[in-house]
Amino acid sequence: MGLFDKLAGxxxxxxxxxxxxxxxxxxxxxxxxxxxxKPSNAQAQDIVPTIGFSIEKFKTSSLSFxxxxxxxxxxxxxxxxxxxxxxxxxxxxxxxxxxxxxVVAKEELDTLMNHPDLKxxxxxxxxxxNKMDLRDAVSSVKVSHLLSLEDIKDKPWHICASDAIKGEGxxxxxxxxQDQITQSNSINEDMKNQ
Amino acid sequence: xxxxxxxPTCTRFPLVSPWPTSxxxxxxxxxxVTWVRRGHEMKLKVYQGTGLLSENALPDLxxxxxxxxxxxxxxxxxxxxxxSGPFVYVYKNLRPYFKFTLPPLELNPMEKSVWDQAKEDxxxxxxxxxxxEQIRENAEMPLSVxxxxxxxxxxxxxxxxxxxxxxxxxKRQTVITCMATLKKNMVDEDAVSCLxxxxxxxxxxxxxxxxxxxxxxMMVPSVPAFLDVTGQFDVEYxxxxxxxxxxxxxxxxxxxxxxxxIELSAQALGLVRVQKNIVAACSDEMLQxxxxxxxxxxxxxxxxxxxxxxxxxxxxxxxxxxLVALANMEVHMYRDKNLVNVIQTQDIVTxxxxxxxxxxxxxxxxxxxxxGLIIKILKRTATFHKGDTAVxxxxxxxxxxxxxxKTKLYVDQTLRERESGVAMHRVFQTDLSRIRLVxxxxxxxxxxxxxxxxxxxxxxxxxxxxxxQGMGPTFKLxxxxxxxxxxxxxxxxxxxxxxxxxxxxxxxxxxKAPMLVPGLNYPLVTFVxxxxxxxxxxxxxVFVLREGASEPLLTAHINMPVSEGLAAV
Numbered sequence: 001m002g003l004f005d006k007l008a009g010x011x012x013x014x015x016x017x018x019x020x021x022x023x024x025x026x027x028x029x030x031x032x033x034x035x036x037x038k039p040s041n042a043q044a045q046d047i048v049p050t051i052g053f054s055i056e057k058f059k060t061s062s063l064s065f066x067x068x069x070x071x072x073x074x075x076x077x078x079x080x081x082x083x084x085x086x087x088x089x090x091x092x093x094x095x096x097x098x099x100x101x102x103v104v105a106k107e108e109l110d111t112l113m114n115h116p117d118l119k120x121x122x123x124x125x126x127x128x129x130n131k132m133d134l135r136d137a138v139s140s141v142k143v144s145h146l147l148s149l150e151d152i153k154d155k156p157w158h159i160c161a162s163d164a165i166k167g168e169g170x171x172x173x174x175x176x177x178q179d180q181i182t183q184s185n186s187i188n189e190d191m192k193n194q
Numbered sequence: 195x196x197x198x199x200x201x202p203t204c205t206r207f208p209l210v211s212p213w214p215t216s217x218x219x220x221x222x223x224x225x226x227v228t229w230v231r232r233g234h235e236m237k238l239k240v241y242q243g244t245g246l247l248s249e250n251a252l253p254d255l256x257x258x259x260x261x262x263x264x265x266x267x268x269x270x271x272x273x274x275x276x277x278s279g280p281f282v283y284v285y286k287n288l289r290p291y292f293k294f295t296l297p298p299l300e301l302n303p304m305e306k307s308v309w310d311q312a313k314e315d316x317x318x319x320x321x322x323x324x325x326x327e328q329i330r331e332n333a334e335m336p337l338s339v340x341x342x343x344x345x346x347x348x349x350x351x352x353x354x355x356x357x358x359x360x361x362x363x364x365k366r367q368t369v370i371t372c373m374a375t376l377k378k379n380m381v382d383e384d385a386v387s388c389l390x391x392x393x394x395x396x397x398x399x400x401x402x403x404x405x406x407x408x409x410x411x412m413m414v415p416s417v418p419a420f421l422d423v424t425g426q427f428d429v430e431y432x433x434x435x436x437x438x439x440x441x442x443x444x445x446x447x448x449x450x451x452x453x454x455x456i457e458l459s460a461q462a463l464g465l466v467r468v469q470k471n472i473v474a475a476c477s478d479e480m481l482q483x484x485x486x487x488x489x490x491x492x493x494x495x496x497x498x499x500x501x502x503x504x505x506x507x508x509x510x511x512x513x514x515x516x517l518v519a520l521a522n523m524e525v526h527m528y529r530d531k532n533l534v535n536v537i538q539t540q541d542i543v544t545x546x547x548x549x550x551x552x553x554x555x556x557x558x559x560x561x562x563x564x565x566g567l568i569i570k571i572l573k574r575t576a577t578f579h580k581g582d583t584a585v586x587x588x589x590x591x592x593x594x595x596x597x598x599x600k601t602k603l604y605v606d607q608t609l610r611e612r613e614s615g616v617a618m619h620r621v622f623q624t625d626l627s628r629i630r631l632v633x634x635x636x637x638x639x640x641x642x643x644x645x646x647x648x649x650x651x652x653x654x655x656x657x658x659x660x661x662x663q664g665m666g667p668t669f670k671l672x673x674x675x676x677x678x679x680x681x682x683x684x685x686x687x688x689x690x691x692x693x694x695x696x697x698x699x700x701x702x703x704x705x706k707a708p709m710l711v712p713g714l715n716y717p718l719v720t721f722v723x724x725x726x727x728x729x730x731x732x733x734x735x736v737f738v739l740r741e742g743a744s745e746p747l748l749t750a751h752i753n754m755p756v757s758e759g760l761a762a763v
Contacts, residue, residue: 027553074555074574075510100243101554104571111575136245 015064018181021083023112024093025105026072029130032164033093034058034069037174052076053083060178067091077108084117089124089177094147096129096137096161102146109147113155124180125152126173127159133166156180238276240288243552244569248288254278258373262387264403270384277370277391282401294406296393299366302335309341312360319352338366368395374421378403379428388427392418398433398445412450414443420465422472432486434472436462442474444486454488464503466516473516473528475500481518481528492531498522504546508556508572515578517558519543525560527578534578541566654687655679656710660736660750666757667724671700673736673750674717677710685709687747689718692735698754699723700734707738724757731756 022030031047031054038058050071058065068083070076090112094105112118127149129140140161144150149157158176162169236252238259256278264273264286274285282294308325311317317325326341337345340359347355371394375387388409389401394417400410409427416437425431425447433445435452440461443452460478467473471491472484479499483491498520506515506527515529523542527535541562551557556572611618655678663670677684687707691700701721710716722734731754737746 025553077574098243098553100552100569101571104554104574107573 015059015062016185017064017066018088019086020065020067020089020091020177021080021087022067022069022091022093023080023108024072024128025095025098025101025108026074027098028072028093028095028105029128029164030072030091030093031069033091033128033130033162033170034067036164036167036170037065037067049073053079060174062182063178080112081115081117084112084115087123089126089181091126091128091173091177093128093130094143095131096140096143097131097134099136099138102143106147113152120154122155122184124177124184125155125157126177127157128162128164128169128173129159130162130164132161132169133163238274238285240274241567250285250288250290252276252278252283254281257370260373260375260389262375262389262403263384264386266386275373275389277373280367280369282370282373282389282391282406284406292406294401296368296370296391296399297408299368299395300335301338301364301366302329302333304329304333305337305341306364309360309364312356319349319356322356323352336366338364340364368393368397370394372418372421374423376400376423376431377426379426381426390421390423390433392421392435398435400427412445414445414452415439416441420462422465422467424467434465434467436465436474440476442472442484442488444488454486456484456488458482459493463500464518466503466505468505468514468516473503475503475518481516481531483531494528494531496520496526498524501542502545504548506548506558510555511577513578517546517548519546519560529578537570539568543568654684654740654747656684656738656748658736658738658748658750660752662722662752662754666755669722669724669754669757670719671722671734671752672717672719674715675707675710675738676715677712679712681712683709683711686741688739688741690737690739691720692737693722694732697724697726697730697732698734699725722754724754726757729756 022034024030026049031050034056035043035047038056050069053068053070053076056067056069058067068087070080070083092109092112095101127144127147129138129143131137132140138146140159144159149159158173158180160169160173160176162173164170236255238250238252238256240247240249256276258277260275260277261272262275263270264284271287273291274288276283276285280296283290284292284294286292305326308317308322308329312322323345326337326345330337330341330345340362341364344352344355344359370391372392374390376390378386378388380386386403388403391399391401392414393399396414396417398412398414398418398421399408401407402409412433414435414437416439418435419438420436422434423431424434427447429447431447435443435445436458437443438461440458442456442458442462442465444454444456445452456472458474458476459480459482460476462474463477464475465472468483470486472486474482474484475496476482477499479496480493481496481500482493485491496518501519501521503516503518506513506517508514513529515527515534518526518528519542520526521542523539525537525539525543525546526533527537539560539562541564543560544563545561547559549555549557551559551569554571558568558570558572560568560570562568657676657678659674661672661674663672673689675687675689687710689705689707691703693700693703699722701723705718705720707718708716724731734752734754736748736750736752738748739746
């Protein structure tokens with residue numbers, strides 16, 4: 001790192017970049033959430049099903065996020081695991097109104113948790129219990145129960161109820177993620193300095 | 195077999211209690227359709243996700259439910275067809291849309307004239323009954339329901355029945371037994387389809403999807419029970435029909451009669467086509483597979499009676515298997531003849547449907563006898579072991595057995611057998627006859643001397659068996675004496691023992707038997723003391739004698755065991 005970069009970093013001009021994976025079943029609202037987090041002038045109007053994946057960028061107060069918005073369709077889900085290695089955080093989106101496929105979401109989450117690239121890493125996972133605006137949506141507590149999130153012991157996780165169309169609940173989640181990443185970064189730096 | 199189940203998802207909820215039965219289900223991309231019966235109230239229910247989307251009352255018991263696309267217009271909403279009695283009810287946009295009625299059958303002209311006469315009151319009830327009965331017995335064409343009903347009535351009810359119905363024209367109607375769909379002219383998933391229906395009248399009809407006119411009519415030799423259709427109506431198609439006679443007929447476009455016939459070992463309880471092969475589950479607990487031309491491929495036995503079956507077509511991995519629901523509350527999954535998975539259920543599954551449901555491609559929907567609904571979603575990463583899919587001889591056949599080398603003796607023997615086979619056979623036959631003769635002679639002698647434990651004499655048909663109990667030196671000797679005659683009792687019998695007095699002493703060597711009542715078993719017990727200390731044993735003979743006669747009626751030889759109690763003495 002050059003002297004100028006360091007200086008910019010201290011002054012808060014240059015933000016630290018983090019890679020985040022956005023996962024979840026098809027039609028859960030991943031692209032809509034990412035779209036809502038982008039600056040309003042860069043937001044797309046129509047959201048279509050993602051094919052393969054797309055890369056999106058947005059900034060928060062202290063971090064610059066690069067999000068890999070993965071397609072959730074069954075035939076593309078085997079792509080997910082190729083990106084586990086390089087990511088520093090995971091956003092997992094759940095359609096709270098789709099009770100039938102909650103088990104499928106749990107199945108995918110379990111596969112993700114047991115993947116060798118992630119199993120022993122302490123990376124933060126943010127869950128969005130999305131589509132809270134729908135009449136038959138279940139609460140975020142119920143979602144975390146259905147996915148047995150309480151069994152995740154070795155990774156920091158957080159679930160927040162969200163409505164991606166209106167943008168409700170998204171900021172809360174991203175703030176938590178930012179805190180987690182900066183925390184783990186400072187710990188890492190400390191360890192390096194020692 | 196994978197250790198973890200490949201069916202992770204299981205949503206169960208009761209359809210409607212208390213007594214629903216459902217036999218037909220169908221998944222469309224968005225909904226899942228079933229019909230439910232509660233008491234006499236029958237309903238067509240459409241589900242979306244886990245929630246009920248719509249409900250329509252049905253007028254009669256349906257035999258089949260299917261979905262099909264009626265027209266090209268966007269949005270492409272499939273219609274639901276429910277076959278029931280002689281009607282097909284078509285629902286579009288979840289609302290009743292059209293009712294198709296099977297064309298009435300030709301009437302017997304004689305039967306018609308009888309009813310015409312009744313209309314003009316020219317015939318009395320008795321002669322009417324007589325004439326109809328005659329027609330029923332002699333004519334080839336069966337009677338109409340109205341006439342059959344009339345014949346089943348008692349005399350007092352007949353008059354009011356005739357008065358009530360004589361003004362109405364008589365009709366002969368058949369009913370639908372099965373229904374399927376056939377793509378009209380395109381192979382696409384969302385192409386327009388024709389309805390194919392089988393009737394009780396041995397007919398197969400193909401209906402136009404828009405006008406509901408009969409496009410084609412075919413006859414099969416028996417009543418169709420299951421239908422499988424492949425191809426397109428305008429191009430080339432193939433109908434596979436399992437009939438109640440236990441035969442499967444294969445028909446093609448432009449053939450008015452079946453092209454191939456497969457005779458199953460028993461009646462079919464389900465029919466599925468896997469690519470180009472036919473798989474049928476039969477009532478004799480067999481799963482059989484045939485080619486399209488009727489060549490038998492394999493037969494496997496099922497652990498219980500099959501109830502229903504369905505095809506599992508997994509498109510992503512292009513995996514095809516047959517699901518068979520059994521009466522022992524299991525659903526077995528066969529890939530060719532290999533069992534790849536077993537699903538345990540809490541109730542007997544009465545209908546199975548596999549396909550796209552909502553956003554999930556590989557969903558398995560099952561209804562149970564008690565009215566439950568089970569939805570299972572196939573795991574994305576599920577793999578089923580392929581089994582030995584290789585064609586030809588099974589693996590076991592190619593394993594080399596450790597057969598020892600031929601010895602010289604063996605070679606000599608085979609040589610001898612080859613050279614003088616006839617002579618050897620003759621010698622064997624002579625010896626065999628001789629041994630039979632010896633045996634017969636010995637038997638006759640035994641009977642003559644009453645040496646056998648069964649008396650052949652007509653006067654005293656007796657049976658005896660003797661049991662020795664104990665370790666020695668004292669044995670308990672129990673004789674069971676039975677009179678085999680039907681009616682006559684036998685009295686004045688004596689029992690005597692003959693034995694070596696140096697070896698044994700019998701407590702009662704001679705005693706009188708009680709009167710023997712027919713059929714009863716008389717246990718007679720005496721004690722025998724072994725006197726020898728040498729560890730030898732001998733035979734004790736028991737005679738049953740008639741008083742005054744010198745020849746015994748029965749003889750039994752008892753092989754005494756060696757006295758084990760010697761050491762103690």
